[in-house]
Amino acid sequence: MRAILLVAGAVFRESVRDRVPYSMVLFAVLLMAASYLISQMTAGQDLKIIKDLGLASIAVFGLLIAVFIGIGLVSKEVERKSVYALLSKPISRPQFILGKFLGLVLTLVVNIGAMTAAFYAVLLYMNIVNPNLQIAAPAPSLDPRLLIAIGLILAELMVVTAVALFFSTFSSPLLATVLTLGLWVAGHFNADLRNFESVIDNPAAAWIALVAYYALPNLAPFDVKAEVVHGVPVTLRHVGLTLTYAVLYTGVLLTAAIAVFRRRDFK
Amino acid sequence: MTAGRIAPSNGLLYLAMAALLVLAVVAQAVRDRGWQPYEPPSDVMWIQSGPLADRLALSFDNLTADLYWMRVVVYYGGQRRSAVAARNYDQLFPLLDLVTSLDPQFRIAYRFGSIFLAEPPPGGPGRVDQAIQLLEKGLERDPKRWEYALDIGFVYYWWVGDYAKAAEWFRRAGDIPGAAEWLAPLAAVTLAEGGNRESSRRLWTELRDRGDLDWIKRTASHRLQQLDAMDAIDELNHSTQRFAARHGRPPADWRELAAAERWRGIPLDPSAEPFVLDPQTGRVGLSPKSGLWPLPDGSSVRARP
Numbered sequence: 335m336r337a338i339l340l341v342a343g344a345v346f347r348e349s350v351r352d353r354v355p356y357s358m359v360l361f362a363v364l365l366m367a368a369s370y371l372i373s374q375m376t377a378g379q380d381l382k383i384i385k386d387l388g389l390a391s392i393a394v395f396g397l398l399i400a401v402f403i404g405i406g407l408v409s410k411e412v413e414r415k416s417v418y419a420l421l422s423k424p425i426s427r428p429q430f431i432l433g434k435f436l437g438l439v440l441t442l443v444v445n446i447g448a449m450t451a452a453f454y455a456v457l458l459y460m461n462i463v464n465p466n467l468q469i470a471a472p473a474p475s476l477d478p479r480l481l482i483a484i485g486l487i488l489a490e491l492m493v494v495t496a497v498a499l500f501f502s503t504f505s506s507p508l509l510a511t512v513l514t515l516g517l518w519v520a521g522h523f524n525a526d527l528r529n530f531e532s533v534i535d536n537p538a539a540a541w542i543a544l545v546a547y548y549a550l551p552n553l554a555p556f557d558v559k560a561e562v563v564h565g566v567p568v569t570l571r572h573v574g575l576t577l578t579y580a581v582l583y584t585g586v587l588l589t590a591a592i593a594v595f596r597r598r599d600f601k
Numbered sequence: 602m603t604a605g606r607i608a609p610s611n612g613l614l615y616l617a618m619a620a621l622l623v624l625a626v627v628a629q630a631v632r633d634r635g636w637q638p639y640e641p642p643s644d645v646m647w648i649q650s651g652p653l654a655d656r657l658a659l660s661f662d663n664l665t666a667d668l669y670w671m672r673v674v675v676y677y678g679g680q681r682r683s684a685v686a687a688r689n690y691d692q693l694f695p696l697l698d699l700v701t702s703l704d705p706q707f708r709i710a711y712r713f714g715s716i717f718l719a720e721p722p723p724g725g726p727g728r729v730d731q732a733i734q735l736l737e738k739g740l741e742r743d744p745k746r747w748e749y750a751l752d753i754g755f756v757y758y759w760w761v762g763d764y765a766k767a768a769e770w771f772r773r774a775g776d777i778p779g780a781a782e783w784l785a786p787l788a789a790v791t792l793a794e795g796g797n798r799e800s801s802r803r804l805w806t807e808l809r810d811r812g813d814l815d816w817i818k819r820t821a822s823h824r825l826q827q828l829d830a831m832d833a834i835d836e837l838n839h840s841t842q843r844f845a846a847r848h849g850r851p852p853a854d855w856r857e858l859a860a861a862e863r864w865r866g867i868p869l870d871p872s873a874e875p876f877v878l879d880p881q882t883g884r885v886g887l888s889p890k891s892g893l894w895p896l897p898d899g900s901s902v903r904a905r906p
Contacts, residue, residue, distance in 0.1 A: 372671070379709055383667045390664040466815065472708075522659045557660040564706045 337425045341433020342440060349403060349441040357395045358445055362452035364391060369456055381471045382563055384460060388453040389483055389559045396446055396491045397518065403441065404498025405510035407434040408595065417600060428592045431499065435588060438495050442488065450484050473565035482573060483562040489580040490556035494518055496587035497551065503595045521553030551583055649695050651702020658703060666704035673697060673710070677717050681724060690726035693717060697735055701742075708746060711739035713816055715752055719760045721895065729760045750774035751784065758791060758804070759824075759897060768792035783807055802828050826871040827893050834885050837868060837876060841883040851883025 365388055372383050408431070411417040420430065454476060461475040473479070497517050501510035527550075530543035555576045558568045648654045658665040673696045680688045697714040700707060715732035717725055733753055740749040754770030757763045768791040775784030787807065790800050802825065809821035844852045844861050852858035855867040855878055867875050872892035876885050887894050 379667070379670065382707075382709075383671075386663045386667050390661050393660065472706075519659065523656070554660070559660070560663045560704065560706065563663060566706070 337429045338433040338436060341425065341430055342437035345407065345434055345437020346440050346444075349399075349438070352403075354399060354403065354441060354445065357399065358448040358452065361391055361395055361449045362456075365452060365456045369460055380464075381457075381460065381475060384456065385473075385480065385563045386559065388456070389480070389487070389563070392446060392449050392453070392484060393487045393490075393559075395449065396442055396487060397494060399442060399445060400438070400491045400494045401498050401511060401514050401518075403438055404495045405502045405507050405514060407438060407499055408502040409505075409507050409510065412600065421600075427596050431503070431588065431592050431595055435495060435499055435591075438499070439492055442491050442495065446484065446488055446491075450481070453480075473563065477562070477565075479562050479565075479568070482568050483559050486556045486558055486573065486576060489577050490553055492584055493521075493551055493553070493556075493580050493587070496584040496591070500587045500591040500594070503591045503598065517551060518553065521551040522557075524550055524552045525554050552579070556580070649699065651699055654699055654703055662703045666700050666707055666710075669696060669700045669703065670707065670710055673700060673714070673717075677725075685723045688723055690728075693726060694728065694731045694735070698738075701735065701738060705739075705742040708739065708743075708748070709814070709816075711736055711749055712752055712814070715756060716816075716820060719756050721760070721897075724895070727760075729756050732756050732760075745777060745779065747774045747777035747780035747784070750777065751780075754788075754791075755804075759801075764791055781811065783811070798828055798831065823893070827896055830870045830887055830891075830893050831896060833868065833870065834876065834887070837878075837885040838883075841878070841885060845883050851880060852878065853880050854878065 365384065368387055369380065369384050372380055372387075408417075411420065421427065425433075457475045494514065498510060498514045501513045505513065524547060527543040527547035531537070531540035534540065555572070558572075560566075561568050648657070654665065655662050673693070676692060676696060677690070680690055680693075693714075697710060697718070700710045701714075704710070715736050718728045718732040718735065719725065721727040733756055736749045736753045736756070739746060740753075743749075750770050751774040754767045754774060757770060758767035761767075768788045771784055771788035771791055774780055775788060787804065790803065805821045805824045805828070809818050809825065812818045812821060840858060840862050841851055844858055847861070852861070855875070858864075858878070859867060869875055870887060870891050870893055874888050874891035874893075877888045878885055887896055889895075
């Protein structure tokens with residue numbers, strides 16, 4: 335366990351050295367500038383639009399961090415040949431993979447935590463400047479349920495990180511980026527595969543689609559941004575099952591990454 | 602012992618950067634004076650299909666709806682500010698349809714959108730059919746939202762002048778669980794006295810005093826001022842008729858009428874713009890410069906007999 339934490343700490347420190355926290359500053363500036371500009375042209379919908387923008391920005395910045403750091407986690411070590419020095423130390427290959435994953439998740443948690451704080455600060459500012467905004471809004475300004483959406487974004491990013499890490503174990507950074515982003519897009523269309531049989535009259539194709547539905551990551555249920563912004567209840571059951579799915583699917587991807595990396599020959 | 606490397610000064614580079622930036626701004630300003638970007642004769646909407654836009658937006662459909670909503674506000678405001686002859690609201694409904702397809706719960710898009718669509722030219726396209734279609738779409742997506750049924754009733758009442766339909770929609774709105782209590786009496790009054798200016802005043806007063814959205818309240822206040830202006834026009838027309846009966850001709854201008862009626866000044870509408878007097882017919886009307894212009898069709902809000 336200590337070896338895993340050491341690798342995770344190194345990944346986190348490297349992300350700080352790579353100026354990843356700058357994304358948080360960019361996020362805060364973007365939101366503050368938007369809150370002023372948006373009020374000029376939204377016909378009283380400032381609060382809804384700032385919430386939409388804040389949640390979407392957290393998701394996008396998080397995705398960029400997960401993909402662009404995730405794909406370099408293993409491939410960069412191999413490219414630099416630092417993997418030889420690392421693996422000559424008392425660190426097993428599974429520990430190396432798990433440490434890399436935990437380090438990036440820690441980076442995401444810190445980044446998203448800071449972005450969430452900035453998000454609530456902007457909402458608080460809007461609430462102080464114009465308390466009337468809240469009257470017509472379907473949910474309060476400082477709605478704690480926003481944290482549900484943010485929590486599920488984090489869980490989705492955990493799955494995306496595992497996908498990026500998996501591709502990073504055997505392909506080039508460019509290919510890993512394309513594959514990870516492709517799988518992220520597919521993950522949001524995945525629900526269509528489930529109802530394939532109602533679209534085509536071919537049982538074999540419908541069966542293949544159903545298998546693909548269960549095999550590919552299903553990311554659409556992680557998106558409850560609209561529900562939270564409109565004050566529509568999100569059940570605890572949905573959140574619980576989606577988080578369970580995230581943990582299990584991440585487990586599958588990490589196991590696959592370990593399996594590939596264990597057999598990889600670095601000679 | 603090795604001597605540390607002395608970092609070269611970047612002062613000159615910073616100065617060059619600032620100078621180049623100033624020159625770029627100057628070049629841009631000079632260029633802008635003699636060049637305008639090409640704008641097609643009518644706006645183009647590349648994506649009109651709601652379901653397609655929904656797919657393309659991935660998990661950001663709400664944010665995309667917000668962007669399109671801002672485009673609606675800017676588009677509508679832009680058309681209203683342009684010259685009357687150049688106004689074109691063709692893209693208004695497709696844009697609103699797209700916004701509400703991307704975010705079916707965006708209730709302001711239905712409610713404000715229907716106000717924008719129903720507004721008669723030149724302030725809007727005067728498409729009451731599209732206003733009703735948009736609100737019906739909202740009601741289909743969220744049947745518990747009684748405000749959409751109320752707004753459909755308003756469109757029938759204010760813009761179409763069909764009081765039976767308006768009363769029917771007010772009743773339907775009142776039947777939805779959680780609806781405001783004043784809807785049931787409103788339906789009855791509309792059916793009994795539809796089109797009466799007093800019942801219109803009661804209707805808009807309810808919305809102004811009990812409405813939940815600032816924009817709707819402002820619209821209600823505007824309509825109430827229009828009703829006040831219509832009352833004032835009726836009074837002024839009586840004055841010009843009295844003048845014509847005494848002098849055998851209509852008054853030539855406000856000064857003449859004011860002197861005859863012993864007024865201290867010329868009459869102003871509730872937006873503080875002078876009324877217009879036609880010296881040929883003696884009829885009084887609202888100035889096109891008034892913030893209350895145009896008034897609704899007189900038949901939809903007739904004075905109490």
